[in-house]
Amino acid sequence: MSHIVTVQEAVTAFADWMEPTDAELDAIEQEMPVIEADIDLLDAHIATLDRTPTELDARRLRRARRRALAARVELTNLSVPFSGVGA
Template sequence: MEHIATLQDAVTAFAPWMEPTDAELDAIEQEMPVILADVDLLDAQIITLDRTPTELDHQRIRRARRRALAARVALLNRTARSMPGGAA
């Protein structure tokens, strides 16, 4: 019989080099509005999965889609301004 070793130590052990860097945390912070807008869009879409969407549901999805797009545009504009020489 072959024994299978668990990888509990490998899964739960965190070395200091495995933590996110300050730059990675800053990038996540900058992308947070996009992430939250995408979550709102998914919530609006999930609501309609088990029923026939009403006009209010369609409006909610359109509004969430517009917010997600606006958040992405704002992130791209901030990123382009922070790059040397302007837009890429």
């Protein structure tokens, strides 16, 4: 008979004393508009899973897609330094 044993590292990997660093929290805060836009897009998709999408549903999906794309573009523009034209 083989015994099942827990691996100590896996058990302590999520200990209470292990908190995110300030840099990690700042990164999460910076990505929050993208996360929220993706949640809205997912909500719009979920709302249309069990029925044929209406025109209102289609508008909601388009609006959510545009918002998600705009949030990603803004995050990308914040993280990529501007090099200037012809530089």
